[in-house]
Amino acid sequence: MAEENRESTPKGRVVTGVIGADVHVVGNRLLAMALERAGFKVVNLGVLVSQEEFINAAVESNADALFISSLYGHAELDCQGLREKCIEAGLDDILIYVGGNVALGKQDWAEVEKRFLAMGIDRVFPPRTPPKVGIELLEKDLAARKRSKA
Numbered sequence: 533m534a535e536e537n538r539e540s541t542p543k544g545r546v547v548t549g550v551i552g553a554d555v556h557v558v559g560n561r562l563l564a565m566a567l568e569r570a571g572f573k574v575v576n577l578g579v580l581v582s583q584e585e586f587i588n589a590a591v592e593s594n595a596d597a598l599f600i601s602s603l604y605g606h607a608e609l610d611c612q613g614l615r616e617k618c619i620e621a622g623l624d625d626i627l628i629y630v631g632g633n634v635a636l637g638k639q640d641w642a643e644v645e646k647r648f649l650a651m652g653i654d655r656v657f658p659p660r661t662p663p664k665v666g667i668e669l670l671e672k673d674l675a676a677r678k679r680s681k682a
Contacts, residue, residue: 542573544596544674547589549577551630552610556603559632563599566663572670583614587621597627597670603659607634608647615652627673629666631657 548564550556557579564576575593577585586598602610607630618626630653635644641658648656655669 543571543671545573545575545593546597546599546670547575547577547586547593547595548599548601549581549586549589550579550601550603551581551583551586552602552604552606553580554602554604554606554610555579556601556632559603560601563601563631563663563666566667567599570667570671572667583610583617586614587617587623590618590623590626591621595623595626596674597629599666600628600630601632602630603633605633605636607632608644608651611648611651611653613651625677627654627670627677628652629655629657629670631661631666633659 546567548560548567550560560576560579564574567574575589575595577589586600589595590598600607600611611630614628618624618628630648634648634656645656654673655666657666
């Protein structure tokens with residue numbers, strides 16, 4: 533019975549998708565599958581996803597996190613204002629993770645990460661980051677949030 537209950541209760545709810553005009557779907561699909569295997573309920577929006585679509589799906593699914601993929605290098609532009617729009621929609625404490633090839637050209641990763649964090653993104657991942665890394669950090673962040681609310 534305990535095993536059955538554990539399987540029916542997800543660890544959390546996550547919306548995944550590829551933001552903006554990007555059509556690179558493989559990494560997003562692999563990430564969604566890894567999240568599902570790790571026990572999360574996933575709403576996968578696919579490719580060509582706008583900020584509004586991410587937000588609407590998060591509201592509808594009562595999501596704990598957004599996992600935003602981008603491989604075409606324009607994630608910084610595509611994610612501008614996202615945190616503010618989430619707050620306007622009542623998603624004040626949703627976790628926002630962005631990963632992939634998020635910036636054009638060869639740039640210092642510490643500087644890229646700094647810019648995303650300044651935009652209100654909780655975590656940003658460089659190219660070729662294994663899904664396991666993001667999942668472990670999500671579990672850690674959700675546990676910390678639960679402790680702070682208790």
